[in-house]
Structures are given as structure tokens and as C-alpha cells.
Amino acid sequence: MDLKYILDQIDPRLSDKDLKQKQKVIASLRKKYADYKDPWGFDLDLIEQLLTIALPLYRKYFKVRVFGLENVKDTPYILCSNHTGQIPIDGFLLTIAMAYEFPNNPRVIHGMVERFLAGFPFLGSLAARSGSILGDRENCKWLLEKGESISVFPEGVRGISKSTPDYYKLQTFSNGFFRIALQTKTPILPISIIGAEEMFPFVYHAKPLAKALGIPALPLSANLIPLPSPVDIYIGKPYQLPKDLSFETATNEEIRKHIYKIEKQIKANINIGLKSRRKWMGLLPSMKTKIENKHG
Amino acid sequence: MDNTKKILIIGISGGLAQILAKLISQNHPEWKIIGVDSRRVNKVEALDNLSAIRMRYSRGNFEALFREHQFDTVYHLARVSHITQFYKDLTKRLELNVMGTNRILDLCLRFNVKKVIVLSTFHVYGAYSDNSIFLTEDAPLRASLNYPELRDVVEMDQICSTWMWKHQNSINSVILRPCNIVGTQISNTMTQYLQSRFAIKPIDFNPIFQFIHEFDMAKVLYRSIDELPTGIYNVAPDDFISLGEALNLTGHKGVPFPVTMASLFNKVLKFSNLDIPEYLIDYLKFSCLIDNRLLKKHLGDDFNRFKIDETLKLLKY
Numbered sequence: 001m002d003l004k005y006i007l008d009q010i011d012p013r014l015s016d017k018d019l020k021q022k023q024k025v026i027a028s029l030r031k032k033y034a035d036y037k038d039p040w041g042f043d044l045d046l047i048e049q050l051l052t053i054a055l056p057l058y059r060k061y062f063k064v065r066v067f068g069l070e071n072v073k074d075t076p077y078i079l080c081s082n083h084t085g086q087i088p089i090d091g092f093l094l095t096i097a098m099a100y101e102f103p104n105n106p107r108v109i110h111g112m113v114e115r116f117l118a119g120f121p122f123l124g125s126l127a128a129r130s131g132s133i134l135g136d137r138e139n140c141k142w143l144l145e146k147g148e149s150i151s152v153f154p155e156g157v158r159g160i161s162k163s164t165p166d167y168y169k170l171q172t173f174s175n176g177f178f179r180i181a182l183q184t185k186t187p188i189l190p191i192s193i194i195g196a197e198e199m200f201p202f203v204y205h206a207k208p209l210a211k212a213l214g215i216p217a218l219p220l221s222a223n224l225i226p227l228p229s230p231v232d233i234y235i236g237k238p239y240q241l242p243k244d245l246s247f248e249t250a251t252n253e254e255i256r257k258h259i260y261k262i263e264k265q266i267k268a269n270i271n272i273g274l275k276s277r278r279k280w281m282g283l284l285p286s287m288k289t290k291i292e293n294k295h296g
Numbered sequence: 297m298d299n300t301k302k303i304l305i306i307g308i309s310g311g312l313a314q315i316l317a318k319l320i321s322q323n324h325p326e327w328k329i330i331g332v333d334s335r336r337v338n339k340v341e342a343l344d345n346l347s348a349i350r351m352r353y354s355r356g357n358f359e360a361l362f363r364e365h366q367f368d369t370v371y372h373l374a375r376v377s378h379i380t381q382f383y384k385d386l387t388k389r390l391e392l393n394v395m396g397t398n399r400i401l402d403l404c405l406r407f408n409v410k411k412v413i414v415l416s417t418f419h420v421y422g423a424y425s426d427n428s429i430f431l432t433e434d435a436p437l438r439a440s441l442n443y444p445e446l447r448d449v450v451e452m453d454q455i456c457s458t459w460m461w462k463h464q465n466s467i468n469s470v471i472l473r474p475c476n477i478v479g480t481q482i483s484n485t486m487t488q489y490l491q492s493r494f495a496i497k498p499i500d501f502n503p504i505f506q507f508i509h510e511f512d513m514a515k516v517l518y519r520s521i522d523e524l525p526t527g528i529y530n531v532a533p534d535d536f537i538s539l540g541e542a543l544n545l546t547g548h549k550g551v552p553f554p555v556t557m558a559s560l561f562n563k564v565l566k567f568s569n570l571d572i573p574e575y576l577i578d579y580l581k582f583s584c585l586i587d588n589r590l591l592k593k594h595l596g597d598d599f600n601r602f603k604i605d606e607t608l609k610l611l612k613y
Binding site: 037039040041115118119121122124125128129134136137138139142 | 425426428429430499501502504536538554555556581582583585
């Protein structure tokens, strides 16, 4: 039985239940986005392919668990998350979670990409076709007004270039996303992601090389493939926007008060997540009880 | 009053100018249209109320023309394209596009023209990876930042804008910045590209384009006389399409090619003088989409007749 359990853990194939859920998600996405067209080249066929490739990683490799599904309603959101790991795999897993964990009402979360990536051959185009866009205020506004949800990592590159002692320490959030939320009256969904920091243990931040390559950060790690660190995603209660604050007249100090509250909410869930996190790999039968995934 | 209206179209040999002339002629057979061009005019379609004149674009010739006819409306559609044989000679283009335009505008003021309509282009915004979507008319004109050879296009637009606001109380002026105009009657680069069997289809980028049918563009030009107040207007339909899909619709699937390598190939082609302007490559990489809300405010939501897929399918024939 233990051997069967171990084999199941390393088997990359999805269970029948997962496959069935995947089919349902794809059918729902096809229905939802049948008439959707965006000026970045959104491509539903590509999203289906990516989902098919990424789901085994999501379910079997990173063994993602999602908590707080009940906090998500059928409305556009700005998903505001902590940034972890040297490569933004956290954003990628969050995007899959928002589709896969909601088979009846999946959504494609539009991530924000850095300027250097938007102009990169192949990658820029791949990102745009899969729904990720340049993190520009007008772009975000356009999507939110169309009823789409976006994800932001307001720590920016500081979030993914942290050294080991700073893992899970939130870096100061930038203000931009809150102004967009005020302008478009979109609720903010605080997201805490645990597990992604350990995928690429930090060795060295090659700042001079990053500067020479024209990229914002280049944290180096000893491994090229992410380690199979189990990931937990906590979805907090939507942050209600103040009614008395205007996006045009609000001062940075007024906005910071609210951002501080969002940071606090994300930190609280990070602390909960760190206490109940699973051990690496989770292959040993003795750990089986700890790997009880919400979805079996 | 309308019986005496006189229209000047500069650049009458162009396909768009001829569609415009026909449109004006159909709607107002009583108006008199004078079309001038430095190119041959013998192929210009004959219309009862159109006189097509070939003349050298010089100050003296234009002055004589303005003196002889009291024009009510002047269409300046004669921008020398950076794609033509002149494209390598920036000085010549600056002379024609910038200085020439300036002289025409001054003549319009001197001879009490009521309305000037200038055809600029969306190229003035430039193709950049960090372009915001749907650039409004007040977006910075960044085309010449990376490519100084586009200076004439930007400067012509800027000179018209400055002049327009300076003289807004004396003369009505409209500057139109259309997206890619395509159609079977105009032979611009984009139409030729879409009709070419050997069109490069980028595999490493997926730029999104806006296309307007030549007839719709001519109609916007025509309606500008009475319906557009002084100002700058982007001209584009609501719809947009990826370049790959556009090529599929025209029936030529294009030759898949990494545009990143195009610059390298272009450098090799330079030796044989077959190279294309470097900045055109950027338009195959990055989107430059323009906002049409201001135009729609005046011309209505349904100002264009052709949907984007119809526009492209019509290029097949």
C-alpha cells in the first residue's frame, strides 16, 4: 500500500477526477470566452494547451492546495499577492488555480508582465496570447472594464530577488494597483502564496549582469528546474474599497493606510500558511496524512 | 452658397484622393474640385466637376493656384511616404513634407480657406513594446525616438498641430491620423504586404493591427468638411486583428519567419540596395493601436461600413 502511495505521488498522470474537472473547466472557459477578444491577441486554444501541460505540474508536482475559495464571487477582482520564488511560478500557479478550482465559473487571470518581457521574442507573444499583459494602468483599466480580473504583485522585482533570510517577508507594496482599484471600483482579493520561495534556493543576485541584459533582476540559484516544493494558496476576504476616496484626489498617505491593511491581511495568511505547510516532496508514507489535499 | 464651393485636393493621383474626389462629386455635383499632383494625372478618373492638374510642388505654383481659385476646403493628402524612392533621402522628405506643408498652410490662411484637412498617420506614435493600448490623440509622438528617419512624419504632424491651434480662430483645421488604410485602389505598403504571397508572417511576435477600408477612410475625409470641428482625430474602426489572422483572411498565409532575424537580413540586403527601412520591422513586432472615441463622438459609432474581416477579404480580389 505504501509503495502504491509512493508510486502515485511520482506518477505525473492526472487522476480520472482531475481529468474530468479539467474537461469541465475547459468547457466552461470555452463558453465564457466565446466572444471575448482583446487587443493583445488572447488565444483560448493556447490557454487550453497550457492548462493541459501545466495541470500535472499544478496537481502532482507542486501539489497545490487552495484555501478560501468561498471568498471568490462572480465579479472582477484585482488579485493582490505576495511574490515568492526567483521565477514568478507563483503567478503561474495562481492563474491555474483561478481556472481549475472553479470548474463552474473559471476565469483567466491576466497577469502583468515587465516591460522587458513584453518586447522579448516568443516569450512576449506567448505571454500576451495567454492573457498576460504589460503592467500599464490603461491596460489594466481596459481589462477590468471588460469584466476581467487581473493579478498584481505589488512587491515587484524586490519580491522575487530576496535572499534566504528574507523569505516570506513582505516587501513594501507599490501604490499603483490601489489607484486602479479606486478608478475602476474593483474589489481587491488578497492572496498569500506559501511554498514558492523554496523552489529556487537563492545563491546570488547577479545585479551587474541583470543591468547589462536590461532585465530588472537576475537572482541565481543552484538548480535550473524548480524543486517540488508543495504550494498553498490562501485567498483572503475581498478588501472593500473606501467610498470616500477618489482615485484622482487621494494622496499617497491616504492610499498607504489601506495598502497597509491589505499587507496585514496577506501577512496574517502567510503566517497561517507557514504554520500548516507541508514538508518537501511529501513522498514518504509517514507524511501521507499531511498531504491531504482538499481535492483528494 | 454651396454652388460656389471649391475644393482643392493635393495628391490627386493617389488612390484615396481619387475615391474622395468621386465621393464629393457624387454628393455635390455642383462643387468644383481641383486636384493637383506632382505625379502623372492622366490615370486619374475623369469626373465632370474635377480638374486634375500635374504641377511641381513649388511655392510659386501653389501661390498661383490659390490666387486663381478661392478654395473653401483644402485636402492635404500629399505626404511623401517614407517607403517611396525618396525614403533614404531625409532632407528631401523634410523639404517636401515639413516645409511644403508649412507653405500650404500659410497659403490657406492668406487666401481665406475655410477648412484644411491634413492626412497624417498613426505611425507618428511609433511601434513600441510598451505602447499602451488604444493611444489617444494626446499620446506622445514617439516615432522618431528610435528612428530619426521618421522625423519628417512626426514633424509634419507637429507643425500642423501647432499651426492649427495658433490659427483656430481664423480657420478650421482637422488632422487625421488613420490606422492602416487598405484597399484595392490604393497601393500603399500595407496593402502590398497583405497581398504579397511572400509576406513575412512573424513567428516570434504577434502584433495586433487595425485596418480601415479605403472607402471608409475616404468617407471620413469627406465628412470632415462639415462634421469635424478643429482638432486631431485618430481614425480606426473598433475592431482589431492579429497580423497572422489578417494574412489568413487575405488568402496569403504568409511566410513564417522570425522577425528578430529580419534586422540581420536587412543588413545583408543593404549591400544590394534592397533593404527596407528598419523602423518598418518594428511595426511587425509591436502593436500600435489607436483610440477612436473622439472621432466617433462626431461621426457616430457606425462611421465605417466595412468590418475588419470584410476589409481584408476584399483584398483577395
